[in-house]
């Protein structure tokens with residue numbers, strides 16, 4: 001009987017010891033390259049990371065292809081805490097979620113889900129240019145809430161409204177103010193400090209053709 005009491009008391013202390021140890025355990029570190037048992041999909045990232053914290057400035061992040069092609073920079077900005085801008089860094093749970101997703105190759109859906117939307121080929125249409133060029137390279141600043149809200153480029157209608165000042169009224173578009181700004185050797189758009197890749201030759205050509213055709 002005495003021995004049994006002794007064992008019970010001992011067990012009590014051991015369990016107390018364990019529970020304080022648990023409480024004081026440090027915040028789990030982010031584990032690189034160890035995906036959690038269930039790999040997150042784009043919709044998890046969209047619902048938990050992008051919509052609540054990023055979309056208001058980076059409108060392009062509603063598009064899978066845009067996020068996929070920028071995934072390393074997105075992860076880096078989130079892990080370092082430089083993004084979201086002017087807001088506290090994301091918590092460790094969200095950082096790990098994003099890290100797991102990128103480590104797993106940034107899947108759109110799980111295995112038995114649908115295929116990711118195919119990248120839209122570059123063509124002189126709003127559908128193609130907005131997804132390939134204007135959202136990823138301009139709209140994160142040029143939207144109604146962005147830092148360059150004075151020139152909203154997020155809809156075709158907004159481009160149309162700029163036709164006199166920026167688009168040379170659809171004539172000789174290669175020499176319009178918009179193209180001058182895009183091609184400016186010293187202070188181009190997107191700005192050098194943004195680290196956003198400048199428009200390549202093909203993109204510039206498609207943009208000119210799109211405007212000359214009256215923004216189809």
Ligand code: HEC
Pocket residue numbers: 049050053054055056057058070073074077078083084085086147193194195196
């Ligand atoms: C309040 C607006 C705002 C929010 C919210 C925001 N960003 Fe940004 N982001 C910017 C601006 C502006 C820049 C351009 C660089 C700068 O000003 O720091 C930028 C730049 C970036 C860049 C490019 C920087 C680089 O190193 O190449 C990435 C990637 C990025 N943001 C990711 C995100 C992610 C991911 C989120 C959400 C977790 C987010 N941002 C939330 C405004 C924002």
Ligand code: HEC
Pocket residue numbers: 134137138139140141142147148151166177178181182189190191194196199
């Ligand atoms: C990272 C933010 C950012 C991105 C991305 C960006 N811009 Fe800008 N843009 C600005 C800011 C800020 C200004 C105002 C200050 C200035 O002219 O530098 C501006 C100004 C402009 C102007 C007016 C210039 C003037 O002096 O009248 C045009 C036109 C323009 N941007 C077009 C674009 C186009 C087209 C893209 C994409 C190819 C783009 N911008 C991408 C931030 C951005």
